[in-house]
Amino acid sequence: MDQIKEYEAIADAYADSMRLPFRDAIEKHTLLEMLGDISGTRALDMACGDGYYTRLLKRLGASETIGVDVSAEMIRRAEELERREPLGCIYRQSDVADFEPPEPVDVVVAIYSLGYSRTPGQLRRFCRVCHDALRPEGRFVGLNDNVRNPPPAGASWRQYGLQRTCADPPSEGDAVRYILTNDDGTRFEVQNCYLSRDTYEEAFRAAGFREFRWVDVSLQPSERGNAFWDDFLTHPPIVGFAAER
Numbered sequence: 001m002d003q004i005k006e007y008e009a010i011a012d013a014y015a016d017s018m019r020l021p022f023r024d025a026i027e028k029h030t031l032l033e034m035l036g037d038i039s040g041t042r043a044l045d046m047a048c049g050d051g052y053y054t055r056l057l058k059r060l061g062a063s064e065t066i067g068v069d070v071s072a073e074m075i076r077r078a079e080e081l082e083r084r085e086p087l088g089c090i091y092r093q094s095d096v097a098d099f100e101p102p103e104p105v106d107v108v109v110a111i112y113s114l115g116y117s118r119t120p121g122q123l124r125r126f127c128r129v130c131h132d133a134l135r136p137e138g139r140f141v142g143l144n145d146n147v148r149n150p151p152p153a154g155a156s157w158r159q160y161g162l163q164r165t166c167a168d169p170p171s172e173g174d175a176v177r178y179i180l181t182n183d184d185g186t187r188f189e190v191q192n193c194y195l196s197r198d199t200y201e202e203a204f205r206a207a208g209f210r211e212f213r214w215v216d217v218s219l220q221p222s223e224r225g226n227a228f229w230d231d232f233l234t235h236p237p238i239v240g241f242a243a244e245r
């Protein structure tokens with residue numbers, strides 16, 4: 001729970017960080033590529049924070065979107081944004097590990113959420129709940145710390161407003177610290193736990209997904225050829241994943 005309290009304290013800065021170029025040009029672009037056409041689908045956003053991506057799913061045409069977060073404060077913020085600009089998003093305060101949607105959904109999304117699992121057992125539980133929330137052939141997609149190819153200790157993403165520190169080489173359960181610097185100079189930190197690529201792959205298998213793949217992050221077409229992105233793409237700090245029930 002300490003990580004959740006820490007997160008609430010930086011909620012405003014985290015929301016502002018959506019303006020950092022990498023979050024749009026790489027993070028959001030990669031998610032959109034993984035999602036494809038989701039119009040008319042029922043979608044679930046696991047560990048939704050203030051609902052940034054829950055709202056995006058609705059704007060992309062999902063017929064129903066539910067955002068789930070363990071933090072009452074984050075759900076309050078999401079509901080406040082829904083009141084200000086009604087889109088029809090539904091929010092529920094719950095630990096992901098205990099959540100069951102009223103009806104099976106077509107797509108589950110988890111953006112920077114799996115990294116809150118401190119142990120392989122917690123990660124398996126997270127994946128199992130997401131699997132069980134889906135209809136057969138439903139999809140689970142998201143973004144995470146790059147456990148597939150952990151970046152070398154010397155890799156730097158300062159020009160993108162991002163620093164990442166972790167033991168090199170990392171061991172199961174090690175802290176992964178992200179320090180973000182917004183355009184206005186505000187600095188804040190988000191802490192996750194490192195679990196290995198094998199542990200992730202095993203968690204998806206054990207949850208019952210029939211297909212799982214890592215997805216390289218990609219750059220939105222309008223930015224391709226811009227050398228500014230070279231360092232990010234040489235050692236991406238984040239990776240996508242896509243699984244099918």
Ligand SMILES: C[S@@+](CC[C@H](N)C(=O)[O-])C[C@H]1O[C@@H](n2cnc3c(N)ncnc32)[C@H](O)[C@@H]1O
Nearest residue numbers: 047048049052069070071074095096111112116
């Ligand atoms: C880094 S934020 C990501 C928020 C959102 N997915 C986004 O990308 O904007 C992580 C969120 O995960 C939530 N969280 C962490 N562990 C959780 C759990 N076990 N169940 C539900 N929410 C959780 C925190 O409260 C926080 O809002």
